Amino acid sequence: MEISLGQALLISLAAYIGSSTWFVGVGYFTVYRPLIGGTIVGLILGDVTTGMQLGAAINAIYLGFISTGGSLPGDLIFAGYVGTALGMVAGLDAPTALSFVVPLGLLGSAIWFFRMTVDSLFVHWADAFARRGSTRGVAAMNLWPGQILLLLAYAIPTFIIVYYGSPALQLLLALVPAKAVEGLAMVGGMLPAVGIAMLLNYLAKWRLMPFFLLGFLVATYLDLPILVVGLLGLIVAVLHVQYTGLADRPSLPEETHSRERISPEQRRRVTRKDMLGAWFRWLTFSHSCYNYERMQGLGFAHSMIPIIRRLYDTKEEIASALTRHLVFFNTEPNVGSVVHGVTVAMEEERASGAEELTDEAINSVKSGLMGPLAGVGDSLTQGLITPIFMALGIGLAQQGNLAGPILYVVLESAAIIGISYFTWMEGYRWGKVAVERVLRAGLLQPLIEAASVLGLAVTGALAATTVHFTTKLVVTVGPQTVNLQTDVLDKILIGLLPLSLIVLLWQLLVRKRSPLTLIVIVFAMGLLGTWVGWLGWS
Numbered sequence: 001m002e003i004s005l006g007q008a009l010l011i012s013l014a015a016y017i018g019s020s021t022w023f024v025g026v027g028y029f030t031v032y033r034p035l036i037g038g039t040i041v042g043l044i045l046g047d048v049t050t051g052m053q054l055g056a057a058i059n060a061i062y063l064g065f066i067s068t069g070g071s072l073p074g075d076l077i078f079a080g081y082v083g084t085a086l087g088m089v090a091g092l093d094a095p096t097a098l099s100f101v102v103p104l105g106l107l108g109s110a111i112w113f114f115r116m117t118v119d120s121l122f123v124h125w126a127d128a129f130a131r132r133g134s135t136r137g138v139a140a141m142n143l144w145p146g147q148i149l150l151l152l153a154y155a156i157p158t159f160i161i162v163y164y165g166s167p168a169l170q171l172l173l174a175l176v177p178a179k180a181v182e183g184l185a186m187v188g189g190m191l192p193a194v195g196i197a198m199l200l201n202y203l204a205k206w207r208l209m210p211f212f213l214l215g216f217l218v219a220t221y222l223d224l225p226i227l228v229v230g231l232l233g234l235i236v237a238v239l240h241v242q243y244t245g246l247a248d249r250p251s252l253p254e255e256t257h258s259r260e261r262i263s264p265e266q267r268r269r270v271t272r273k274d275m276l277g278a279w280f281r282w283l284t285f286s287h288s289c290y291n292y293e294r295m296q297g298l299g300f301a302h303s304m305i306p307i308i309r310r311l312y313d314t315k316e317e318i319a320s321a322l323t324r325h326l327v328f329f330n331t332e333p334n335v336g337s338v339v340h341g342v343t344v345a346m347e348e349e350r351a352s353g354a355e356e357l358t359d360e361a362i363n364s365v366k367s368g369l370m371g372p373l374a375g376v377g378d379s380l381t382q383g384l385i386t387p388i389f390m391a392l393g394i395g396l397a398q399q400g401n402l403a404g405p406i407l408y409v410v411l412e413s414a415a416i417i418g419i420s421y422f423t424w425m426e427g428y429r430w431g432k433v434a435v436e437r438v439l440r441a442g443l444l445q446p447l448i449e450a451a452s453v454l455g456l457a458v459t460g461a462l463a464a465t466t467v468h469f470t471t472k473l474v475v476t477v478g479p480q481t482v483n484l485q486t487d488v489l490d491k492i493l494i495g496l497l498p499l500s501l502i503v504l505l506w507q508l509l510v511r512k513r514s515p516l517t518l519i520v521i522v523f524a525m526g527l528l529g530t531w532v533g534w535l536g537w538s
Contacts (some may be wrong), residue, residue, distance in 0.1 A: 037076070143302075332376070
């Protein structure tokens with residue numbers, strides 16, 4: 001079988017679409033998977049059954065595939081789309097075709113690191129638009145630069161490999177210097193430190209930093225799931241509020257609360273249309289400009305645009321709202337939609353005059369919720385629902401039954417869209433009631449303190465799992481060889497380098513250094529350190 005120019009172009013476009021955000025928010029769970037990718041390739045090449053069976057065989061390897069926190073165990077686009085195309089062209093059976101999966105996955109992972117790294121730069125363009133109060137500019141930055149980069153990064157290598165065959169694959173892998181790939185991987189591991197430092201700049205006070213360190217140490221030494229760390233953080237937050245006396249503060253008289261002085265005509269409320277528009281933006285574009293620095297931060301701000309437009313009138317208010325939602329944010333996007341619903345409720349109260357709902361208060365609640373919900377969401381969607389439906393689809397596909405991929409797409413899409421919609425709307429309903437009760441009771445200050453403690457504990461755990469920064473320096477002292485990472489640094493504190501990097505970047509932000517400066521520092525440290533052999537996976 002030979003692949004024509006038109007077929008190679010179609011497969012390249014399909015590979016981009018499979019990795020993009022355009023498939024109504026369910027593309028990661030459907031067209032990204034080799035079962036569906038193989039079926040699409042088979043359709044393009046005129047043999048749906050063979051493509052479907054090859055894709056199913058490849059997908060069986062990745063049945064337990066879970067990508068969390070910006071990590072990528074292996075790229076399923078190159079494994080599924082390119083692996084199926086090469087297997088069909090060569091007339092290989094499924095077991096033989098699987099030999100292409102590992103190098104293809106490695107190539108795709110390198111492209112993933114590159115994309116996540118470069119996307120970090122686009123967030124700063126969005127920052128500039130946010131300072132001017134331009135909702136259109138922020139939306140455009142989330143939609144276009146990252147997707148154009150993604151199109152080029154995936155479509156061009158896919159076309160070259162598919163059209164010119166397996167020799168091109170070996171050539172591409174040979175052309176990429178190993179040091180360059182290792183350096184980008186190191187930079188990618190370090191860049192989340194910038195986003196976490198920015199979050200600390202919003203949340204942290206030196207007196208509360210022990211709670212960040214607590215979350216970091218618990219996640220590092222006990223290897224506890226993020227949900228468990230969140231629950232421990234909640235317990236610690238409650239105890240902190242109780243034993244510092246914040247919980248004993250008397251409630252302010254009803255008439256002193258800003259929300260009670262506002263007439264019904266002055267109150268700001270979002271409409272159902274606003275909620276649906278915001279939810280659809282998050283469902284579809286949460287990962288449109290996914291990046292190592294802020295993760296889903298730009299996607300969060302983009303989703304809030306209909307809410308911000310409804311609640312705020314002046315450029316200054318809009319700019320402030322956009323800026324506070326462009327900070328680091330990362331959670332499982334479907335179950336994690338609860339955070340958005342709660343945030344909308346808080347924004348309503350703030351726009352209606354609740355001055356107590358500061359940027360710190362809103363971002364403390366967001367950071368406190370995102371980690372535990374990520375643990376629950378990943379376990380539910382990627383660890384339970386997807387493998388069950390995928391196993392059903394693979395079983396039917398291996399029998400040559402086209403109902404396998406079709407049934408998988410229908411069931412998976414219904415589950416993901418349903419979960420996302422339900423949690424978004426219910427989060428708003430629960431959040432609205434909770435926020436109103438807190439404001440009426442005068443409990444906001446204890447809540448902010450507790451949310452800050454919880455948020456810092458969860459952020460510490462995220463730092464331990466998302467920031468990767470190690471050295472491979474080896475020092476020879478006489479007859480003894482000392483590995484600086486394992487024999488010295490890890491004996492002092494496991495994770496000492498990532499923790500030090502985060503604190504350094506945070507203090508640079510405190511001293512009014514721009515985030516762009518921090519990115520340049522990280523790039524210089526990662527690339528130069530890897531090139532001279534100081535940094536790397538020891």
